[in-house]
Amino acid sequence: xxxxxxxxxxxxxxxxxxxxxxxxxxxxxxxxxxxxxxxxxxxxxxxxxxxxxxxxxxxxxxxxxxxxxxxxxxxxxxxxxxxxxxxxxxxxxxxxxxxxxxxxxxxxxxxxxxxxxxxxxxxxxxxxxxxxxxxxxxxxxxxxxxxxxxxxxxxxxxxxxxxxxxxxxxxxxxxxxxxxxxxxxxxxxxxxxxxxxxxxxxxxxxxxxxxxxxxxxxxxxxxxxxxxxxxxxxxxxxxxxxxxxxxxxxxxxxxxx
Amino acid sequence: xxxxxxxxxxxxxxxxxxxxxxxxxxxxxxxxxxxxxxxxxxxxxxxxxxxxxxxxxxxxxxxxxxxxxxxxxxxxxxxxxxxxxxxxxxxxxxxxxxxxxxxxxxxxxxxxxxxxxxxxxxxxxxxxxxxxxxxxxxxxxxxxxxxxxxxxxxxxxxxxxxxxxxxxxxxxxxxxxxxxxxxxxxxxxxxxxxxxxxxxxxxxxxxxxxxxxx
Numbered sequence: 052x053x054x055x056x057x058x059x060x061x062x063x064x065x066x067x068x069x070x071x072x073x074x075x076x077x078x079x080x081x082x083x084x085x086x087x088x089x090x091x092x093x094x095x096x097x098x099x100x101x102x103x104x105x106x107x108x109x110x111x112x113x114x115x116x117x118x119x120x121x122x123x124x125x126x127x128x129x130x131x132x133x134x135x136x137x138x139x140x141x142x143x144x145x146x147x148x149x150x151x152x153x154x155x156x157x158x159x160x161x162x163x164x165x166x167x168x169x170x171x172x173x174x175x176x177x178x179x180x181x182x183x184x185x186x187x188x189x190x191x192x193x194x195x196x197x198x199x200x201x202x203x204x205x206x207x208x209x210x211x212x213x214x215x216x217x218x219x220x221x222x223x224x225x226x227x228x229x230x231x232x233x234x235x236x237x238x239x240x241x242x243x244x245x246x247x248x249x250x251x252x253x254x255x256x257x258x259x260x261x262x263x264x265x266x267x268x269x270x271x272x273x274x275x276x277x278x279x280x281x282x283x284x285x286x287x288x289x290x291x292x293x294x295x296x297x298x299x300x301x302x303x304x305x306x307x308x
Numbered sequence: 309x310x311x312x313x314x315x316x317x318x319x320x321x322x323x324x325x326x327x328x329x330x331x332x333x334x335x336x337x338x339x340x341x342x343x344x345x346x347x348x349x350x351x352x353x354x355x356x357x358x359x360x361x362x363x364x365x366x367x368x369x370x371x372x373x374x375x376x377x378x379x380x381x382x383x384x385x386x387x388x389x390x391x392x393x394x395x396x397x398x399x400x401x402x403x404x405x406x407x408x409x410x411x412x413x414x415x416x417x418x419x420x421x422x423x424x425x426x427x428x429x430x431x432x433x434x435x436x437x438x439x440x441x442x443x444x445x446x447x448x449x450x451x452x453x454x455x456x457x458x459x460x461x462x463x464x465x466x467x468x469x470x471x472x473x474x475x476x477x478x479x480x481x482x483x484x485x486x487x488x489x490x491x492x493x494x495x496x497x498x499x500x501x502x503x504x505x506x507x508x509x510x511x512x513x514x515x516x517x518x519x520x521x522x
Binding site: 097106 | 326329330333334337338341363364365366369372373376438439442443445446464465468470471472482486490493494496497500505506507
């Protein structure tokens with residue numbers, strides 16, 4: 052059996068089998084496979100294992116690729132497009148859930164910040180079945196994107212904020228997914244001082260979302276900001292300018308298979 | 309028989325509803341992949357051939373996507389009457405797609421004296437040997453699993469459940485099921501390498517994956 056000549060692609064093939072790849076990584080792998088006989092041999096063997104375990108899994112993976120490649124590309128990413136109107140359905144679940152949206156560890160605490168800067172966002176991974184929603188896990192935001200919240204693809208993410216009793220704050224949230232699609236999820240919304248894990252109207256269903264990391268940037272500002280200015284800065288990774296505008300915190304959601 | 313028996317699904321499929329297209333894809337993809345791997349008889353210009361099948365996974369997957377793209381194109385959906393079995397319709401498209409390859413890949417077509425109806429539809433021996441090798445490897449691997457992992461393996465793969473259903477069946481969260489499954493699959497790759505089924509990874513798998521997930 053030949054070895055894959057390029058270790059990066061051998062890794063991608065292994066990852067594809069173990070936990071799936073983002074659409075972008077899978078496209079990169081397939082492009083490489085067309086030109087590399089050694090990696091094709093390796094891929095054949097791994098796919099034979101996948102098929103041996105479950106022919107349906109192989110078919111489901113191909114279906115994901117088939118429909119993702121043919122999905123119309125809207126100017127607004129589909130996962131965000133789905134998120135905004137989806138509030139009609141999932142925000143109902145969020146309202147019902149609100150009293151139960153409590154992390155196991157108690158209330159949110161700002162990492163490394165004094166009480167005067169106690170503002171943060173928390174993501175709750177929800178499993179929604181037949182109108183019933185269950186919290187599978189939660190993760191607080193942080194300045195350095197510490198930690199990852201794993202959430203299955205048939206789940207949803209509900210966001211909630213906590214704010215101390217200090218000066219009024221406003222919140223803008225921008226999301227960037229594994230395919231580098233970027234969109235504004237919440238635009239310069241005023242927050243209620245003293246709120247603890249208060250759900251915001253931005254539930255994100257993950258079903259149309261590519262596997263991989265979905266990164267959320269929460270900008271807590273004391274002055275109004277122009278939300279349209281934020282996505283280019285996020286794409287450019289211009290953290291200095293972002294921090295000049297607001298207290299920036301991040302959340303990383305790992306979208307599962 | 310899926311589309312022949314479900315009028316609502318047929319209507320949704322013909323109108324191009326994404327959910328219906330996905331249902332049809334998932335239902336027929338394993339059979340189409342098997343058909344393309346095993347090979348099949350074809351006729352062209354009065355001559356009979358046996359298409360020897362697609363052995364490489366990338367080619368197989370690309371061909372399947374091409375066939376589904378043709379079958380799901382609006383004119384094809386609209387013209388499907390729901391009376392003929394959809395599998396036959398799909399296989400007819402597959403024959404046409406592969407016949408287009410006849411000139412470019414003549415070595416994949418074996419001249420056949422008998423007309424297509426008389427030609428066998430059994431899988432090529434090479435395919436059967438490969439499947440038997442994988443089955444044997446998986447049987448040996450299962451013996452190395454802990455009782456708990458074997459229970460997961462049984463519910464998920466022997467029970468032909470998807471991950472969510474296996475999690476429900478075992479009364480565990482989906483996230484826990486996902487973690488268990490990822491670990492079992494990593495162990496399977498290591499096992500397959502130790503048995504010589506897979507070439508050694510250029511990087512240590514566990515370390516590489518841990519790095520990716522951290």
